[in-house]
Amino acid sequence: MANDLLKVIAGVDTHADTHHVAIITEHGKHVADQEFLAVGSGYRKIFAFITEFGPVLGVGIEGTGSYGAELSRVLTKEGLTVQEINRPNRQARRLRGKSDPLDAYQAAESVLAQRGTSTPKAKDGPVECLRVVRAARISAMKARTIAVNQIKGILVSAAEPLRSKYRGMSSVQLIPALERSRPAGTLTDPEYATAMVLKNLATRYRNLDREISQADDQLAEILAVHAPMLCDLPGVGTEVASQLLVTVGDNPERIGNEAQFAALTGTAPIPASSGKTTRHRLSHGGDRAANAAIHHVVVSRMATDQRTKDYVARRTEEGKSKKEIMRCLKRYVSREIYGQLTNPQPAPAISDLRPTRQQLGLTLQTGRQTLRNLAGHPFPHRTRTQPR
Template sequence: MTKEYLKVIAGIDTHADTHHVGVITDTGQHLADKEFPAAGAGYQGITDFITGFGSVLAAGVEGTGSYGAELSRVLTRKGIRVVEVMRPNRQARRLRGKSDPLDAYQAAESVLSGRAGVTPKSRDGAVESLRVLRAERATAMRARVAVMAQVKTILTTAPETIRARYRSMTSPALMAALEKTRPSGAPSEPLTSTATVLKRLAVRYRHLHQELALIDAELDTVLTLHAPMLRHIQGVGTDVASQLLVTVGDNPERVTTEAKFAALVGVAPIPASSGKTTRHRLSRAGDRQANKAIHRVVLVRMRYDNQTRAYVARRRQEGKGTKEIMRCLKRYVAREIYNQLQHPRPAPDAATLRKARATKGLTLQEAADALSVWPTTLSRLERGLSHDSDVHHRYETWLNNQSTAHAQTPYPPVNRALPT
């Protein structure tokens, strides 16, 4: 078969310094393999090598999230379909051995057989910025916690003259007070050394706190430009929204169905029935950080959302346990988030609520008493600082029913459909 009609598949075993490429035909015949440096000239060499045998159907790349990230971007820009390949399984390695050429050929064969078919994250947009910012934030958070723990440990064994001074202080006040101290004396004196170390740790704590504030501001800026409506969902803040976007990636079209998204975030129900017992449990697969983010949304709603609390009470009366109830809620939240990612919808405009209340001469306290909520809840809702569709709907309906400033009829909560 001539080169013009030959169809090939490439498999690439990636490493820190080199990438090994193997090329096979669409019938599985091994054609050639070669090693290239993991650098700019090497990426061009890989492209020329795999396109030199004929039409490239796909390229299976190992480590698209680490050593193969840049190579995946280069091949995608060249119009070559990139498929993410998992490392060779242990059974195949025991039978066939382990080497870079074997791994490269096996990557190509896994694409040909259909065992590998996942589209990797593109890592070339705003979500990649969120990812690196979150990576920095995670280390800064751990460092800040470690500093606070070290200060408490040192104070536990410090001389009484130091311990008595800071015994009743809260953590923020303690750090502020330690930073203002001016230790003096010889470093060989335990009292002086202890006071000096505590001051330096307090300064470090402040720097980490400022770094975290800067990172959060940058995350907020990226989210405002890239996905502002995601945070309109009840319980979804900057931290949760950024994590979910990082999990999905810059090319959300690769997650084609709601069920795939549920599996990706680890909330897909799995049958766990036996005998007369019929039940499901949550998948332990998927991105655990995304699962943690979904878990936080559920916890917030179970505590603050009237609709969710009513649902939890009803399911408890049916004999469901907390884990089973949270499993249903996680699946519901995942469905809501997926729909928002695919078809963004803004939260209702709350600015009209304040105008309508002022037009009818009603005070914030009167509205809060009628709706059985705190005035600050309505104030934050009116200013757009929080989003709660249930409270918004109740507030809007109550305002529409008021003809004078003194008509105060308590409005019952509206029950909306929740998962069964």
Template sequence: MHAGSHVVAGVDTHKDTHFAAVITVTGQQVGAAEFPATESGYRALTEFITCHGPLLRAGVEGTNAYGAGLSRHLREVGVPVVEVLRPARQLRRMRGKSDQIDAYAAAQIALADVDTVTAKTSAGTVEAIRVTFAARRSAIKAHSEVITQIKSLLVTAPEPVRAEYRHLATGRLISMLANSRPRVGDDEVAARTRVALKRLATRCRQLDAEIDSHDTDLHDLVSQVNPGILQVHGIAATTAAQLLITAGDNPDRIGSEAAFAMLCGAAPIPASSGKTSRHRLNRGGDRHANSALHQIAKVRLGTDPDTRAYAARLTAAGKSKKDILRCLKRAIARQVFHLITNPPVIEHSDDLRPARQALGLTLANVADALGCSIMKISQLERGTIRDVRFLRHYRAWLTATPELQLAA
């Protein structure tokens, strides 16, 4: 079959219906039709876009929104799916707006293969991480709102109520309010204020428990996908989860570490013109991923000697604190990309405690020698914290000669 018989499809997705259009590789319009956003509708749409000739690819709008179900179905039947970006506003104004017009525009973009990206598969463990993380984010937001509301009610509460809780820290305040009881002698306003505060505090505790459950689930899910990433200094389960979500279940769709940095909004954007040559801050990309990189950078600046030395060199070179953070986030994005695309082998710490006990050393001896807390050594030996750099340092110290250990 000659090349001219090949076709490309475009789909304009909505909540209840999808509009599909088919064009030839020369841009000729072949046909368009509307289908329901149901399993039977997906099958009918697939038959429609494949009955006009060999299908090169399908361009779908919103593969992680209204087009998620259709994208999964198309991939299951072997149809290559790309996500098409919304055309420029000026172009949309020139051509008008309708579902059919948008579907043909999606097909044209898929044919050109310029403003397209490989869609996430959204059918693996990372998708489970995404939905868990979304629920966690909602719980955290609700938790913050409840605490704010409690403190706002206390500001305007009757003086007997306000005086009782005025100087308490947040944790103690929530605990006392949740366990509070009605007071004899309160008027109606004071009594109802106490009831409202108790219910809000009870909700706050429930949200605490929900957040803890989400954190446990995220740790377990991340450990299934990439346990080695949790051993990297500064990367917690929540930040690892967000970066895995950004990469998706198919991280091979990201061509390079520079592309991943751009996806995270951590790559500088060229802004040169004429005789001016410069770069500007990238304010695009996945802002949640950018925030995760920022958290990792802040942790390492506070606890990692190598990162502190790197920041000191940049400071000596005249870089501002913001510039240093940008450089750190770019470097961390490079590291995370390789951790995601080439998951490291997890290093276990089961041998540390027997080795320490065989040498007759206590946790205090080790903590003094390595300059850290006893709790950190205990957690490392039990595997509750994963810092592969410190783990290797500890193991190397244990395998040194007993004379050197005692001298240390």
């Protein structure tokens, strides 16, 4: 019978076939542990087991993005507070040993101490659709690259008549030519066998190319419904937008502010000063795929966006290196994208600002000050929405 005075915390060590659940009190005392099957009936038994001992303060689950994904969804729907448990401290694990009960108790103790925990992604909305489509697209791109590399590798050692036929062709010309080829002969003839394999690889490349195009269309369709304004930002396309949404998840409220988003995407500045040198570098932590997406945005803006070009020129005159300038731009881009993710706004049309400013004979500083005065902004100095 449940004791209303006893408040408990649960920890779950997840595996493919079974989950081990441990219960501790709010003071850290071990209460009970048990193993359950990782199936629908097992999830219901886990919920009953957790709530048997009293009010549940929280549940810590290892692997909410893999083996514990469904259990996390079930317990969340039942009204329990679920937290993801990060990898345990290796030194502590070596001292205490490792087993399923120990790992489950460790997960519960992490929730109690609020150490190494985070809010799991919901995985129940359009962003989860983006994630699975992107997973298929990424594997297709890797397979396509392998196919074209194999084609070029086989051609290197192919017989001269076959090599001379395709010599000097780029990949764009080579694939259709191999696909149209009609090899003739027997499998005991090396030249025929090589030509046949090349044709098969070219056909595989073409099929993978169509699969990637289909995935791109699917991503664009989901984005058009879920986040249509995100792709309006300069330099943000389907690939970048889908990756950043997958990084954030279906529940963006799990990221409290734009500083946390910058840390998640690896764009938070970290002091790297020594002696008379004062400088910062970007964090090497966070989601590297999201960091690569923001890097793509910065490179694109440096090549096409006039505002960014003006900023790069100004900071270069101040003695900043290209690496330092890109660090500032990444931080600015992450701040801008976070605002769009949490409070979507139509991107401003900037294509006609520069000609209009030049026609009026205004400098960048004068034009900015004029716009701020028209908007009634009380502070004439630079705001945090501008890169530093």
